Amino acid sequence: MPWAPFNGSLEGARIDRLLLYNLIAFAIVFALAQVWIIVVMLRRKPRGNGLPAALRWAMIAVFGVLYIWTGIAAQRLWANSQFAGPAPEAMQVEVTGAQFQWYFRYPGTDATFGAVRSQLVDAASGNPLGLDPADPASKDDVVSSLLVLPAGREVDLRLRSLDVIHGLFIPGMRLKENAVPGMILHVHFTPQTPGTYSILCSQVCGLGHARMQARLLVVPEKQFTEWLGVREHLRQAGLAGGVSRP
Numbered sequence: 338m339p340w341a342p343f344n345g346s347l348e349g350a351r352i353d354r355l356l357l358y359n360l361i362a363f364a365i366v367f368a369l370a371q372v373w374i375i376v377v378m379l380r381r382k383p384r385g386n387g388l389p390a391a392l393r394w395a396m397i398a399v400f401g402v403l404y405i406w407t408g409i410a411a412q413r414l415w416a417n418s419q420f421a422g423p424a425p426e427a428m429q430v431e432v433t434g435a436q437f438q439w440y441f442r443y444p445g446t447d448a449t450f451g452a453v454r455s456q457l458v459d460a461a462s463g464n465p466l467g468l469d470p471a472d473p474a475s476k477d478d479v480v481s482s483l484l485v486l487p488a489g490r491e492v493d494l495r496l497r498s499l500d501v502i503h504g505l506f507i508p509g510m511r512l513k514e515n516a517v518p519g520m521i522l523h524v525h526f527t528p529q530t531p532g533t534y535s536i537l538c539s540q541v542c543g544l545g546h547a548r549m550q551a552r553l554l555v556v557p558e559k560q561f562t563e564w565l566g567v568r569e570h571l572r573q574a575g576l577a578g579g580v581s582r583p
């Protein structure tokens with residue numbers, strides 16, 4: 338679709354295709370309905386009992402099938418992506434929405450997210466997520482305001498919110514899921530094409546909602562490993578407390 342943002346994810350092509358089919362199907366229905374309205378208006382006098390019964394039933398059947406197909410196709414696409422679950426080897430990244438900023442957390446070499454405590458949340462002192470220093474698993478967690486992902490690898494995002502409902506929206510990945518306080522929601526996708534993509538908030542979450550934006554950087558695997566390695570090193574050296582700027 339030429340009017341849609343560039344799609345950089347593996348799953349996006351199927352979503353685009355479904356959107357296009359829906360658009361074509363309903364554009365045809367819309368055009369036929371308009372033609373029919375004009376024909377009826379231009380007819381001088383009513384003829385018989387309107388449409389022949391066979392034609393009427395045929396139209397109902399065609400529209401019925403079309404509506405049911407639309408519903409099933411969309412449901413299958415959504416269910417496949419949501420309920421099938423990510424592959425076990427998918428990369429884990431945590432996304433936290435807060436008024437008015439996105440934070441991205443990588444679990445580090447131990448592959449375990451450290452404990453977070455709401456009492457410890459303090460963005461000014463560099464701990465915006467409230468990482469608990471007493472938990473050994475939190476020592477190597479990397480928190481970034483830039484989402485960097487390797488191309489061609491499936492990512493399992495866990496979404497959290499620190500305050501109100503936010504909506505993680507990455508148009509270039511055809512991805513949208515809410516971040517709800519008190520819940521952890523998962524969404525998975527596979528970024529494919531290296532490049533920079535916009536990350537927005539799709540829920541009106543307060544006065545700063547419009548500037549709640551971030552960037553997704555899709556890079557080759559090697560570059561990603563280097564980037565994460567540097568972040569982990571800085572973190573362990575105590576140079577980057579909670580959050581590291583890109």
Ligand SMILES: [Cu+2]
Pocket residue numbers: 434435437502503504538539540541542546549
């Ligand atoms: Cu928001």
